[in-house]
Amino acid sequence: MANHKSAEKRFRRDExxxxxxxxxxxxxxxxxxxxxxAIVTGVKVDAQAAFKAAMPEAMKGITKGLLHKNTVSRKLSRLSDRIKALA
Structure with missing residues (x-):
């Protein structure tokens, strides 16, 4: 446990x-x-709509420092490829 006032504040902030x-x-x-x-169901239009909604959320994770940009890019790329394959 924190012993100093500043450490206690840091603990609260970190939590x-x-x-x-x-x-x-x-x-x-x-x-x-x-x-x-949506991809599993096989409806391409629904999958595209869900992907379009997910993209900005994932990108926000990058700007907030939660996820690495390459990780997000890789995941989105793989999802995009799976959606394209639904044709």
Whole structure:
């Protein structure tokens, strides 16, 4: 446990940040899962709509420092390829 006042404040701040980051990551995962579910159903229009909604959420994860840009790019690229294959 923290012994100094500044360390206690840092602990409180870190805990709030951890909670917020967890919520943001969970939100991104939810959007990605919606895309994957739409791909499994095989309806290309629904998959494209879900992908279009998921892209900005994933990009927001980059700007907030939650995910690395290459990780997001790779995931979005793979989802995009799977959607294209639905034709």
């Amino acid at each position: 709030k940040r951890r909670e917020l980051n967890h919520q943001r990551i969970a939100r991104i995962r939810t959007f990605i899962k919606k895309v994957e579910k």
